[in-house]
Amino acid sequence: MPQARRKTPFSGKAKKQQLQTKKNKTSTLLMSTSTGTTAYDVISVNYQPSRAKGGRDTNRYALKFYRETDEELRIKKEDALKELKPVPEKDLEINPSDYFPSDVSFPKRPPWDFNMTPAQLDAQEQRYFKNYIDSLQATEHWKDMSYFELNLETWRQLWRVLEMCDVLLLVVDVRYAGMMFPPSLYTYIVEEQKKHMILVLNKIDLVPPAVVAAWKTYLTAKYPELKVLYFTSCVGYNLRGATSDKAGLQVRRRKGKQRMCAEGATMILDACKDIVQGDVDLSSWEKKIKDETNVEFDYEEDAEVGETILEKADTSFYTHERFKSGVLTIGCVGQPNVGKSSLLNALMGRSVVSVSKTPGHTKHFQTIFLTPQVRLCDCPGLVFPSTVPRPIQILMGSYPIAQLREPYTTIRYLAERLDLPKLLRIDHPEGDDTWSPRDICDGWAKKKGYLTAKAARLDTYRAANSLLRMALDGKICLWLRPTGFLQDKEKLESSEDIKYIKWVQALSPLSQTEEPSSSESGSHSDTDSDSDTDDDHTTIANTFAALATQN
Incomplete structure (x- = not known):
């Protein structure tokens, strides 16, 4: 029997250095x-x-x-004891231009040619990225800059995807759509590269249809060459039970077996058809949607995958050729936790991309052939430079909640815009009438039984962590509106797009043989999404259910 390797001496000093x-x-x-x-x-x-x-x-x-510095932390922790000041609904409207100054852009690949060696390219890109950071630091916006990606290797993956793609698919969370759409990316792709760009408003099941319509109206008016589509992987037929509790907390219980989100997939197919104008045969994609509409696949929310590690810097380069070899290449880009991997799985009709709630889970861009004529490139989630407030970045999922040193500022932002005591059904830990961020966390810790291990005190930090994860998952749902939403709310609620959005959400009992047009008018009654039983969801129609039998 082979002997184990002999242990080598390991001093206490070496062990201390390893732990440090x-x-x-x-x-x-x-x-x-x-x-x-x-x-x-x-x-x-x-x-x-x-x-x-x-x-x-x-x-x-x-x-x-x-x-952040220790002094910033101290000030924020003291602020967590101060009273909450509710924010009026009007202040939930935002102007996205305020968070993406015109002189703040994302790093673009510096010029190169095929005569350069990989070592020369690496040195050039390292030097460029350092100068880019220095130039950002020199702007007047530097003091307000939020967290953004500082890893050159991740930006290199974006560069490769932008070089390869014919169409860029940017995925954003509709709750924070305006803060996830960098105008500099639109300018680079559409105006400089002369490529097409599709914006996908994801997770539309979490917000009222009027808010979704408002974001599309705002973005299409401001960026006329942008195609704005709707998507959700949590359509009615993939959920079970009630979608909210009595207090208003969102509840989304996925079924074990999932079906392709045919409504959203068809919208993306139609947009690509309009772009290629017959230069690429997309009939196989259309047939795939019809064939796999009712095919079920396992949903693994916490699937894990090993990292892709390269032995040297990824300085490879690619010369773009439009629809090369009759293949449409779609680049998929977005910030962490916007649902890119879930969207790709929904398009494929099965689980092909690992899904995780940890930012940066996808480490290296992945190429997947949807059909022989359609190729998808999934870029790692990255955070673009902006002046988006840090609490919103945390709620968006751009920064890992587990890494937070001080969560109470974000709890304050959330609690001043939503009635958390009512939503959580908690009592004040001290019987007072006024609430602070710490009181919210203590009340939740008391209700959930979160106690510290040694002193058995209320575990305030664990409670704050729990609340932020609920906000990230959509159980506690805050959504921001574009400027002018309240003024145009009545008009938006009666707009033609509402029917289309409900169709994508698979909440409208439409005819199984008829697909609504985004310009089609009319009204349809909704199914009761607050039902407490699975049987109530049997009335939710999958508009593509009949297509599988029409081949």
């Missing part, structure tokens, strides 16, 4: 300013303390963000 390395997940980044040199902490998310075998860097795709 594992604990220390931040590095210092020096930024030159007009007053001298300032040190910023950069936190690496999903950081690994050691290198893989063969000297490969296990942290090549680790998410990196600037980290």
